[in-house]
Amino acid sequence: MSSKSLDYENLNENVKKCQYAVRGELYLRASELQKEGKKIIFTNVGNPHALGQKPLTFPRQVVALCQAPFLLDDPNVGLVFPADAIAKARHYLSMTSGGLGAYSDSRGLPGIRKEVAEFIERRDGYPSDPELIFLTDGASKGVMQILNTIIRGAHDGILVPVPQYPLYSATISLLGGSLVPYYLEETANWGLDIGNLRQSVNQARSQGITVRAMVIINPGNPTGQCLSEANLKEVLKFCYENNLVLLGDEVYQQNIYQDERPFISARKVLMDMGPPLSKEVQLVSFHTVSKGYWGECGQRGGYFEMTNISPQTVEEIYKVASISLSPNVPGQIFMGLMVSPPKPGDISYERYVRESKGILESLRRRARIMTDGFNSCRNVVCNFTEGAMYSFPQIRLPPKAIEAAKRAGKVADVFYCFPFPPSQVLASVRKKAEEDMPAIMASFKKFNDEFMGQYEDNGGYSRM
């Protein structure tokens, strides 16, 4: 080839720096193995339907009818679809101007944004403005849009919890900003310590970075911790004092597996705190149809809600959103259905509740099985998964293992995940269908204990 415009050397450096481990090296290796016919269990992504979780029936009925509105004219439609699904389909179709195939408003269909606002009000007890709610193709797109608006250059820093979900590091990289890490306390069940936060901010500032925003993921990914109300208050005060926009990634708000700390939204806490904070702290909250007990990842449905963001800025965000014309309409309808589900008395209510509860209770059980399973392994310590969909065990690698990793040119925990023959490859750890779980944990234990046996000196280990 003659001198190429798009060769590795002259690529945008930000692209090269950007890393997204969730579908990185390990996942690619696992995919290769799968192609070779090995049985692979993918526990690397929060992708419930891929692991056997069934979609809820009601939303699928409604969206199918919206896809094919001619069904609504068929006299036999009632034989196949319940009346409330039919009514809901008409309801959502009437909100569109031309059905699912027309671009909607770039912020999403006004009718659905209104339903989201009503959901937020019911949840938190404070009114929410539909004009400040933008629907997006998945929450990730919303996060990228907002970070894009904030980051002006490398001197702009975004506080991100560590451990974090790599969407944040990847996006900050891509946008040429600076990631300012704040460390969660593993020994305190991944709690958020304001001292750590202050330290991180001071350090960043001493390096000439203007810290602009703070991300909280609540419940956490990958850590699963649910923030307490006190914690959220501290965070909001901190943002107020330091002039930070708070980005509240709350996509796992339906996934709570303990009763001590139910989900409480950042917005509710902010409003509870009253003025001046409630009128001044800038907050963007994110939600999705991909998680919870819905798990509709493939639909790409999400929203963000803005609080205390000036109309001028909202205009700019709208403008950039309009370049992508509109979020996908079926995904918007899934969002509408999620925030206004069947009510008591509706034909589909019982089934909806049964299916939802079934999924949540199973997730709760699996959280327990997995945590206990990891804790029973040699040199593995695992905090209980309070929420979200993940376990994040700590592997205490023996020094010999770390040396072997160095020799292999790999980071120690990646080396652990990739070791020898692929008979037991488990992509890193997330959730799996309940029936298989004991077998998976047994398989993992076997692998782990053999690995430790191979590399352990007597009594020596190292925190990873």
Place this chain on the structure above:
Amino acid sequence: MASTPSLLIQSIHSLVLRISLSEYVQTFVLFQVLECEYAVRGEIVILAQRLQEELKNNPNAHPFDEILYCNIGNPQSLGQQPITFFREVLALCDHPALLDKAETRGLFSADSIERAYEILHQIPGRATGAYSHSQGIKGLRDKIAAGIEARDGYPADPNDIFLTDGASPAVPYYLDEATGWGLEIAELKNQLETAKSKGISVRAFVVINPGNPTGQVLAENNQKQIVDFCKDEGLVLLADEVYQENIYVPDKQFHSFKKVARSMGYGEKDISLVSFQSVSKGYYGECGKRGGYMEVTGFSPEIMEQIYKLASVNLCSNISGQILASLVMNPPKVGDESYESYLAEKDAILSSLARRAKQLEDAFNSLKGVTCNRAEGAMYLFPNIDLPKKAIEAAKAVNTAPDAFYARRLLNATGIVVVPGSGFRQVPGTWHFRCTILPQEDKIPAIVSRLTEFHKGFMDEFCD
């Protein structure tokens, strides 16, 4: 706007270009956000929405009954019906439980059921709610590759295909209005040299074929010149081909740039080419689904890795859109049960578009001081208005571009929404506006008469 640039496509541009493309402006920096203009949904549209609200509250508020949106290629919002077969398949894939019901056979065509089975078979667990491979479901990419091969006569590799959420700094080059918006290589070379002399490193070349807003369909030898130009200058060729199925003139045909390049004997080693297709246009018009793909050929494995990495940050594009892309590239064939009705729907839509294109073109040409090139393809007309001096001065006096001034007056008087030419760039000193050919056929006479009346009034007011 041709297609919607997903973040992935925007990232391709970040890979490729140091200067952002006008319509694909990737605003990774706040200042660039402020500078970015996206006229298709700009000031005129905001005014239109306000007028629409006013009409809702008081039907007599304005000298017209309704707002006619001619600003955006959004066919189904203006009454165009979706293709039945596609929607049948999508509904079945959205709610696969339908396939287990006997009554379904009475509601859906046999071949749509068969196609749904075929598609679901390619999705592990029939889980259309799961994140797919970041490039899109493999089986669907296979189908699309086969469709590309059938169209072009040259093979396509499914691994080169990235399914996207909609297909969507510029060094401008001018199309020649006098020769039907032709692309002169001399002009390209001229712009390239000028840019180089300013120290700009030009990395890629965007061609929209058929054109937006101009509608021209490139002649094959013109395409060959472009391919050679890119090859000689080491530019990546970005071929936006989303209107490939919108051609209204018998003497022109769509040839994909990939086909042209291959027919010249150029392979992967000779030219880097990215071809974009979308489900939003054509005769299917499924804008709201956000579906499309790009076929990426002639890049090194390292680059492909980077593109994959970027795709993976957003996990995947929406599954419904992916399925639709595979249907568009693989519609019913002769002998299929749905073929006749599919063909009838398709032909009706395309012939109607051709008629509307001609009617509106004639109408524009009949206006004093307006000339309008024939719309050979796409969905738009881009008439040239010779605005009188007084009008230009009046526009300046209110700090508005003259074509925006005209468009605003048009809206206030008739309810017709068009996009001022300045949004699309034009030879300085010339004025245009873009008008879609999408309003329903029965509305066209009213549009024409209102437009004619308005234009006469405007010219009377501002002519010397």
